Amino acid sequence: MAIGIYYLRFAESLLLLIPVVLISSIFLVPGLAMLINRIKRVKMRKLLMNRGRKITAKTVSVEMNQRYSVNGVHPYYIIAEKDGEKYYSDNIWFNPQYVPDEVKVVIDQDNHKNHAIDLTWLKTDKKMVTEKFRIVLFD
Structure with missing residues (x-):
């Protein structure tokens, strides 16, 4: 039982x-x-x-990514162009003050849609970025 x-x-x-x-x-x-x-x-x-193959592309513009936001803050991205093909950078979480006329782009030789813009030249002030998010988070 x-x-x-x-x-x-x-x-x-x-x-x-x-x-x-x-x-x-x-x-x-x-x-x-x-x-x-x-x-x-x-x-x-x-x-x-x-x-990847490294090329140099002409900077076209810096735009705000309106399709994506974190805590109401939209990131920026760089658009570069070479030989009629446009290349887009990753999200940049602050407005870049200075963008050179030409940027380095690494592309896949088989598929040009796989690419990355080299952003090592971009000086990031991490304190500025974190304080910007802190204000948004704790206001």
């Missing part, structure tokens, strides 16, 4: 576990997808920097 009651309680606890697993998977699947996407982008960037 005691074994039957224990088995029934164990089965009930398993039934209660099913909704918890289903609800947590709703958050787990998109989180894993974002993590895998980020890892693939980082690997592609490293491969591109090691094996």
Whole structure:
């Protein structure tokens, strides 16, 4: 008799576990997808920097990325062009004061859509950037 009651309680606890697993998977699947996407982008960037072809492209403009924001702050990006092809930089979280007329671009020889603009020339004042976000976060 005691074994039957224990088995029934164990089965009930398993039934209660099913909704918890289903609800947590709703958050787990998109989180894993974002993590895998980020890892693939980082690997592609490293491969591109090691094996890509370096070119010099003319800077066209610096624009604000209106499609993306964090705490109401929109990042900037640089648009460069060479031989009719446009190249876009990663997000820059402050307005760059000085942008040279030409920037270095690393491109994949097989697929020109895989590219990266070299932003090592950009001097970042990390204190300025973090204080800007601190004001937005704690106002």
